[in-house]
């Protein structure tokens with residue numbers, strides 16, 4: 001090892017090596033990036049602050065009944081609920097929301113719902129692309145859209161978005177696919193238990209990243225990027241990537257002042273004359289959720305929490321012997337989906353997704369309960385803000401959970417439609433909205449939790465360069481996902497989504513990361 005000689009942050013750090021690409025964060029987007037960049041023959045470093053997760057990745061956490069089974073709690077779909085009661089060392093301890101800080105990020109701890117996005121999700125939110133242009137022209141002369149793998153023989157006068165693959169029984173997703181192919185390559189180097197503190201830069205040119213070990217086998221020091229062509233990709237999630245940007249002197253001035261005043265970073269932070277003004281943390285979105293709770297005598301709830309340490313023996317054996325039965329399905333049984341599009345009086349359509357499961361919510365307990373959770377997605381106008389505090393922890397300081405009156409109007413319409421449909425069946429008891437309570441009153445005084453852990457949009461993509469404003473408006477990354485004002489710094493995770501999408505986001509985040517890597521690899525002249 002040698003010592004770096006640059007002045008400012010990073011000047012006294014142990015040099016840990018040089019890479020063509022450094023990817024910060026091994027979640028939904030980071031795993032796609034590690035795989036695609038190493039596949040392209042690049043020398044890649046993947047840095048993840050947390051420990052391994054699934055058994056195949058080296059994780060070993062789980063209840064006693066999994067001992068000797070080559071499974072961890074993260075492998076078994078029916079053990080998802082444990083994240084809500086036991087998450088020390090797994091959840092990110094510097095965010096005031098639930099997020100996975102371990103290999104796989106959210107994809108290692110989530111309940112695994114996985115949707116191909118509908119085209120409108122891209123068309124509505126993202127800057128226009130040739131795909132939109134071409135398919136519009138083709139549609140006008142009679143071509144139709146298909147989901148390619150559902151209709152392999154429809155290859156005449158049709159168009160489609162790229163399909164992707166998944167499998168079941170045990171946790172799949174990018175840990176079981178992208179990560180497996182990526183780690184088999186000698187040009188990919190993986191470092192776990194290591195936090196990216198900040199990027200080291202001269203103006204807009206990133207020369208490397210400073211890292212800090214989070215446990216004894218982590219690394220502390222400086223990783224550099226190849227001079228003239230090397231790039232740093234942030235994939236640390238909708239809270240983690242903004243945090244790295246703030247600590248690197250990139251963001252709204254009030255946030256950079258907080259980092260500057262902090263005990264941890266203040267004395268070594270990049271000089272304020274080099275700060276890059278961008279609206280990082282603005283535009284925060286989630287899927288605001290509204291539950292309808294009913295009861296019906298035919299329903300039988302399953303205690304997925306009890307199954308963690310004391311599974312029903314028949315269910316345990318069925319799972320261990322044949323990867324079948326209820327433990328092979330995601331807790332808490334979100335097995336019924338439905339969708340609708342409604343137009344409130346601002347004229348902008350809102351997409352709704354409902355997920356129903358046999359479980360109570362809003363303090364209802366019992367064996368015969370069903371909760372239907374409504375998510376408002378594409379078209380959503382409610383926005384919030386995420387900020388950093390003096391301990392360098394991230395928090396939602398302006399909630400994005402329904403602060404637009406037309407979003408609320410659409411939510412009321414959607415709940416009303418569902419309640420009307422339920423009311424026609426006299427064997428169903430509607431518990432929330434309460435008997436006699438109007439839907440509008442229920443939605444406006446909602447007693448439940450609106451968060452869905454689908455955080456996005458804190459580094460939004462757009463063609464309106466945010467450096468041109470005062471750091472509170474405009475976009476953070478361009479359509480190649482490059483951070484405005486920099487030569488070679490990119491954000492490729494959930495942060496870049498400009499607006500909310502229809503369904504649970506993991507697959508869309510992976511697709512966006514695929515596209516980001518394709519664009520980044522195609523960039524000419526080094527940067």
Ligand SMILES: Cc1cc2nc3c(=O)[nH]c(=O)nc-3n(C[C@H](O)[C@H](O)[C@H](O)COP(=O)(O)OP(=O)(O)OC[C@H]3O[C@@H](n4cnc5c(N)ncnc54)[C@H](O)[C@@H]3O)c2cc1C
Pocket residue numbers: 024025026027028029030047048049050083098099100101102103104105106107109110111112113114115194195196197235236237238240241244453454455493494495504505506507509
């Ligand atoms: C409990 C829960 C349930 C969910 N259920 C579903 C579901 O069923 N279906 C669905 O589609 N979505 C679900 N989601 C959402 C989905 O998992 C996330 O939207 C998705 O994982 C976000 O992808 P990402 O790549 O942006 O970030 P993440 O997957 O969060 O990955 C970020 C990674 O970066 C690491 N990191 C952070 N900071 C640093 C740093 N400074 N240095 C190095 N590494 C760092 C983190 O440890 C993490 O591994 C759920 C999320 C949660 C938390």
